[in-house]
Amino acid sequence: MATVQEALLIAFDHQQAGRLAEADALYQRILDAVPGHPPALHLRGLLLAQGERLEEACALIERAIEGDGTVPDYHSNLGTLLEALGRVEPATDCLIRAARLDPTRVVPLNGFALRRLKDGARPDLAERALRAAIDLQPLDPDLRVNLAQALDWLGQSAPALAELRRAALLAPGDPALLRDLAERLGVEPGEAGEQALRRALRLDPARPSLWDRLGTRHKVAGRLAGAHHAYERGLALDPAGAELWNNRASVLKGQGAADGALAALRIAATLQPASSAIRNNLGDALMLAGRPAEALEQADAALAVTPDLADARLARATALLTLGRFAEGWDAWEDRWAVQAPGQPPRFPQPAWTGEPLGEGRLLVWGEQGVGDELQFAALLPLLTQAGVRCRLECDARLAPLLARSLPAVEVVARTTPPDPRLSSPDIAAQIPSGSLPRLLLRDAADFRRLHPYLVADPARTAAMRAADGPADKRGKPLVGIAWHTTNPKWGRSRNIPLPDLARALHAAGARMVVLQYGDWAGEVAALAAEGIDIAIPPGLDLRDDLDGLAARIAATDLVVTIDNVTAHMAGALGHPAWVLLGHAADWRWLRDRPDSPWYPSATLFRQPAAGDWGAVLDAVTERLCQVAGGVCQVGGEGRESGRTGPPSQPPPIFDGGRSNPLPREVGEG
Known part of the structure; x- marks a missing residue:
């Protein structure tokens, strides 16, 4: 008569x-004789699994483990069956044991972990499995790479990077x-990333x-020539790389x-026509090239693919405003908050004013963006106070003294951290950022006619500065305040x-100059x-910080x-005479192709005829200044009398600095 071990071998041969059927019958006879025999339970469990009786198979192997938990095959095979049944959490425990x-x-x-990572199904279980595997084989780099992938799925980028480094x-x-x-390191700061790339x-x-990543590193560091070279190397290898073209x-x-x-x-865009990011970047490039109508088309194309793309929504708004489509533009301008403060609550709790x-x-009106924006939008406050609001x-604390003097009907509060308690007092019924006021008050071009200069410089400081400047010399040299940076x-x-280019141009027209530009320019001025x-x-x-003083200096x-x-x-x-020198693709607030500004009636705009052409702008400024000052100017190396016969290309400015020897004024100016 066969022993239990011999019977097991015969049954396994049948299997x-x-x-x-013969194997199962023999396993049954063994278990009848020895009911808790672990090997028989395990092998019969595998037999039932071959017949798709997975639940019964798991139950038998669990009994085998109860009898002898030291056999790796029992745990491994049970884990495999549990995984097949979709019970992946207990399967993880079995495979780890x-x-x-x-x-x-x-x-x-490791294979089980990779299956859990497929499509990010259960990265948490993959992490558990891989950490257990690394405990057993800490020198296996593949396990660490896979753990990094699991950590990435779990949003743990720093630990994932650490595993890749190991x-x-x-x-x-x-x-x-x-x-x-x-x-991964290609966009990380520090030397380690660049060394790894190289x-x-x-x-x-x-x-x-890799060349794309290296180019990005150079670009972030401001090394544009190196970035350009890296992107060119990448494109030589992959001329159809849309991302490389985009980054270049x-x-x-x-x-x-x-x-x-x-x-x-x-x-x-041709290579990836459905890429909203590339369409948005193309729109931005068109704006920089001074082509807002085409930029608007690209922003609309980007939003057709990704309606919530914040950058494209803001690009659409600026294109509309540049084109003078104010009603649409101001409505779209509200999308700026999706870019500037995504997901952040409003600065103040009061309801938004409509x-x-x-x-x-x-x-409550609160200033936003930069000092220039605050000054621009504050021009609308007199319209509100005149309407009884x-x-x-x-506002910026540096503007508070100037705005308090200029807007006596408005209570001006300096911006502080935390905000001044007056900004949360019960008497405030509603709040609005200053950049949202145009949406309510400037719906079409005719509405701009209601705007008037509103700032009032400190009269005492202005007079003191005029006195310190001294009288203009007998040739009537105008005193020109300049800013260039x-x-x-x-x-x-x-x-x-x-x-030097600006100063020499104005000097050629006979101007005296005073610096209005903040920063340390003493060396260049000397x-x-x-x-x-x-x-x-x-x-x-x-x-920079005494903006009330800057206003007085301008007025003088x-x-x-x-x-x-x-x-x-x-x-x-x-309301002071100002000649504003603009690049070919000026900011939206200066509109396009016009020599004046609806925001500032005293401003005359000089625009580059082509990108980078400051020479033509400075020639026009020199000639114009000679024309209105009655002198002889040097433009392009030739002396020109200011009394030209034809009309000027732009209307002459209004000079009314209130000085003892002001420039000549046209009849009817005031």
Whole structure:
């Protein structure tokens, strides 16, 4: 008569040969004789699993484990059956126990984790399994790479990066691993990321995505030439890489090559016509090229694909406003909050004002964006007070003295952290950001006629500055306040004019100059003075923080010549003569193709005829200044008398600085 062990071997032979009925009968006889025999329970469980009787199979193997929990196969096979039944959490425990009993079982444990990561189904269980596997085989780089993937699915990017770094240390010559690490580190700050990228490129230089990452690193660091080279290398390997074309365009924009950026983005849009991000970037490039109508088309195309794309919604608004489509533009301008403060609650708890009567309650108007924007939108406050709206204005603390003097019917409160308690007092019935006022008050071009200069400079400081300037000399040289620089990272390249170029142009027209530009320019000013150019920095005046003093300094000049910065807005709001020098694609607030501003009647706009052409602008300014000052100017190397016979290309400015020797004025100006 056969022993139990011999009977098991015979039954297993039947099972292997496909004689399942004979095997099952023999397993039953063994279990009748020895009811809790673990090997028989385990093997009969596997037999039932072959017949798709998975629940019964699991029950038998669980009984086998109760009898002997030290056999790795029992736990491993039970885990496999539980996974097949969809019971993945207990399956995880079984597979981990099997691997702890036999470290070679790390391989099926890793496979189980990868299946959990497929489509991100259960990354939490994958993490548990992989951490257990790493405990058993800490030097296996593949396990760490897979754990990094699980952590990524769980939103734990920093621990995932740490695991990839450990894997790279364990397998320093693995190009695929280094590529994965490099692509992740490619947008991380610090030397480690760049070193990883360069190491990966040495091992795998034909990988376009690595060149793309390297280009991005250079771009973020401001190394535009290096970024351009990296993107070109990537495109040489993958000419159909839409993302590479898109990124190359962003570098070209930063380098001032608007036409090249447009061409690159058109290629990117052709390669990926459904990409809302590329369409949005193409729209931005068209705005920079001074083509707002086409930019609007691209913004609409981007929003057709991704209606909630915040950048495209804001781009659409600025294009509409640039085109003078004010009703649509101001409505769309409300989308700026999706870009500037996504997901943040309003700054103040009071209900948003939509133009309804407020009774005895006050309206809180709070300044937003930059100082220039606050000055621009504050021009609408007199319209509110004239309509009987009681206003409390929160503004940049540097503007508070100037606005308090200029808007006596408005209670002005300086912006502080935390906000002034008056801004949450019960008498405030509603609140509105100042940039939302045009939506209610400037629905069409005719509405702008209600705007008037509203700023009032400190008369005592203005008079003192005029006295300190001294009388104009007998040749009637005008005193021109100048500003030429902005630190805005996006617009600086297209707006800034070199000080020597501006100063020499105005000097050629016989102007005296006073600096209105904040910052340390003493060296450049001294160098120009050494050339015999009459230019001065106002002594003892902080042009950045003493904005009330800046207003007085502006009012004490005959004319302001400035780029698009806060000086332009302040001069315009004072009603002071201002010549604003604009790039070819000026900001939306200056509209397009017109020499005047509906916001500031005293401003005259000089626009670049082509991107980067400040020479033509400065020639026009020099000639115009000679024309109205009655002198002889040097334009293009030739002396020109100011009395030209034809009409000027733009209307002459109004000079009324109140100085002892003002420039000549046209009949009827006032």
